[in-house]
Amino acid sequence: MSEPTVRAIERDELLVAETSEGDQELQRRENTSTSELGREIGAVLRRNDLHIDPMSIDVERRDDETMIINMGPSHPSTHGVLRLMLELDGEYVLRCKPVIGYLHTGMEKTAEELSYIQGATNVTRMDYLSPVINELNYSLAVEKLLGIEVPERAVWIRMMMSELNRMSSHLVWMATNGMDLGSTSMMIYGLRERELILAFFEKTAGLRLNLNYVRPGGVAADLPDGWKDDVAVICDTIDERTYEYDQLLTGQPIFRERMVGVAPITAEEALSLSVTGPVLRSTGVPWDLRRTMPYLAYDQVEFDVIVGTYGDNFDRYAIRLNEIRESIRIVRQCAERMPGGDYRSQDPKVTPPPRARIGESMEALIHHFKLFTEGFHVPVGEVYSAVESPRGEIGCYLVSDGSAKPYRLHVRGPSFVNLQAIPLLMRGGSVSDAITTVSTVDPVLGEVDR
Amino acid sequence: MGLEDLQHNFLTGQLEDLVRWARRASVWPASFGLACCAIEMMAAGAADFDLARYGMEVFRNSPRQADLMIVAGRVSQKMAPVLRQVYDQMMEPKWVISMGVCASTGGLFNNYAIVQGVDQIVPVDVYAPGCPPSPETLMHAILTLHEQIRTGEIMQRRSEGRPTHVEDAQNLWTPEVPVAVRVGTPK
Amino acid sequence: MTSLAPSAPPGVLTSDGLAADLVCFPTRAQYFALVESFKNDGFEMCVDVCGVDYLSHFDRPLPEGVVATRFEVVTNMLSLSKRERVRIRVQAGDDEPEVESLFALYSGVEAMEREAFDLFGIIFTNHPDLTRILMPEDWEGHPLRKDYGVGNVPVQFKEAPGPR
Secondary structure, X not given: OOOOOHHHHHHHHHHXXXXXXXXXXXXXXXXXXXXXXXXXXXXXXXXXXXXXXXXXXXXXXXHHHOEEEEEOOOOOOOOOOOEXXXXXXXXXXXXXXXXXXXXXXXXXXXXXXXXXXXXXXXXXXXXXXXXXXXXXHHHHHHHHHHOOOOOHHHHHHHHHHHHHHHHHHHHHHHHHHHHHOOOHHHHHHHHHHHHHHHHHHHHHHOOOOOOOOEEOOEEOOOOOOOHXXXXXXXXXXXXXXXXXXXXXXXXXXXXXXXXXXOOOOOHHHHHHOOOOOHHHHOOOOOOOHHHHOOOOOHHHOOOOOOOOOOOOHHHHXXXXXXXXXXXXXXXXXXXXXXXXXXXXXXXXXXXXXXXXXXXXXXHHHHHHHHHHHOOOOOXXXXXXXXXXXXXXXXXXXXXXXXXXXXXXXXXXXXHHHHOOHHHHHHOOOXXXXXXXXXXXXXXXXXXXXX | XXXXXXXXXXXOOOHHHHHHHHHHHOOOEEOOEOOHHHHHHHHHHOOOOOOHHHOOOOOEOOHHHOOEEEXXXXXXXXXXXXXXXXXXXXXXXXXEEEEOHHHHHOOOXXXXXXXXXXHHOOXXXXXXXXXXXXXXXXHXXXXXHHHHHHOOOOOXXXXXXXXXXXXXXXXXXXXXXXXXXXXXOOO | OOOOOOOOOOOOEEEEEEOEEEXXXXXXXXXXXXXXXXXXXXXXXXXXXXXEEOHHHOOOOOOOOXXXXXXXXXXXXXXXXXXXXXXXXXXXXXXXXXXXXOOOOOOOHHHHHHHHHHHHOOEEEOOOOOOOOOOOOOOXXXXXXXXXXXXXXXXXXXXXXXXX
């Protein structure tokens, strides 16, 4: 057996050196102290408030019995550029550490350079699967600081678009989750259904994805003619197709064996880890911001909050599937009860004049110009406002210094916080369960790394 | 019993044409979806905008088996060495489509964290603009790439002849047909 | 209307806030005890910990008696049982900002505090693993500070090609 050449070894070392992240990575067992291992319990999260069973810590395990494997950042489980370092004992995962930052875009820094009107274009690309909800979150924060009221029609349009977005996000989740488990037909079905919703988005806002639609003051444009028929087609089609997914997945024995009882989490652990969204609801805690701290007009529509029991993967799957059905209910109610009126606030501080007047009146032209070059000024203050995104509580902490650009815009991404639950969920599972678990936590790396 | 009797059983053509046809009819993409553009890439591979009609629906997970790297999404500073590693692991012949404005030029994010254009790291064949480009734009980019393959060199290694940055316009290889092709027109 | 928990440390200043039932301004010494008192009072979840650099907006409105510093750490807490939110703003320091980590109370703040350290340079004492999380390991500087430029590349526009 010939020795590998020196050049090959050098090249390997160079490759490793280029992409290694030093202290951010999972350290070998010999470099980790016993107390660390005890606190880790298979996690990068160190639980101080849990009662750890001393018998479950394998401090006796020798270093050459386990293997540290790197998954990602470019890997087929299509959840984006998440790098997971796993310590494996054969097929079983002992410790796990997610290394993130591979999609860090400096959006919070860019937001300080953009005016408040342009801010929506930036924020919308954080959680790229639910752009309308990102924009809604940001617009609600800005409107709180401004102290303006949004007309009723705008509120209901925003609610309807948010729910359509929630449906499309959960459909992408079902598609990618199905594919991670091996069902490529689920991928095709989920994305096919989503095309209906995206076609409606394109008709309304002009873009399929990252639509810059919800802005401070209202929405960018009114709903197109014939929207009620479009929405009715979307709701009816997707409603009956969810029953097809039940046939394909929910009752299927292989799917159930892979998902039921895998990666459970208790309510106490979830609350301690600040996990929100379907992961928290799967443990039995009925916390949904749309119901408990309602915003927009959610207290005027009827919908159920879906809650799981065991906190395992199957519960999270069932919650998301049923949330699609609940969103369909909400969209139907919005379509029935959509009020007339303005689609954005008529406050001249925030809204440009109608385009037709620009050709006639000098004041209108100047007003338009000032609004789009300099932007409107927001009074000094700070606010934290949160909405319920398909992944959990997305919050916006906005500090204004009185100028036309935000002083500090911090978005609390739910996936960033939910990722901390992944090592705890993975402990003791096999590698194939690891993939499923990451999938059901549904991280979107855009809002993790911002 | 001469060659005339065999006339229906043989096809003749240039070797180069056959090689070019084989290369462009089954370009297998490596999955390198990073951000929002990756979702549109998945949508292009799915039902409504099927990529399978070009033989491209198999997104190979191992770069050793892939021909085409579609860089879909914004490339951050931390991701750049990984991108180069994956590109180096691909076997010749290989092509790169830079999908979206963030991959082409840095897009909306002109700041410390994003590489301003993936052509600073890997040589790019086709740029597809859009934020995100709709699947139709991506398919146009793929067909442009097919035209480039159909009219290009087969024996020369791409990475040796082509500079990464277009410094000198004279040395640039240009295809015989204009780059804006009409979709579906055979020559 | 929320008020401070009964076990809160004495002398913590408060005020009303937008989209928060209460905003508290503890000193660095009172911070951990204040959060602990809220935790015992029914605030089960710590939703967000972030940093702010007030270099260009040093004279922000603060209640009487709060000594403003350049860096601030803002913690948002949520009570599921009472459906209330509380915001806690600590003045972290000027040159070497340092606050105590809340990891001992809430495990979920680990990643958030790492992010505040990475982007601002705020040190959290007793944090189990204070390393960079978003930037590469060998990055120098803390990007979200106000004296760190955006890093934009000046865009050069060339002559557009003429009509075909």
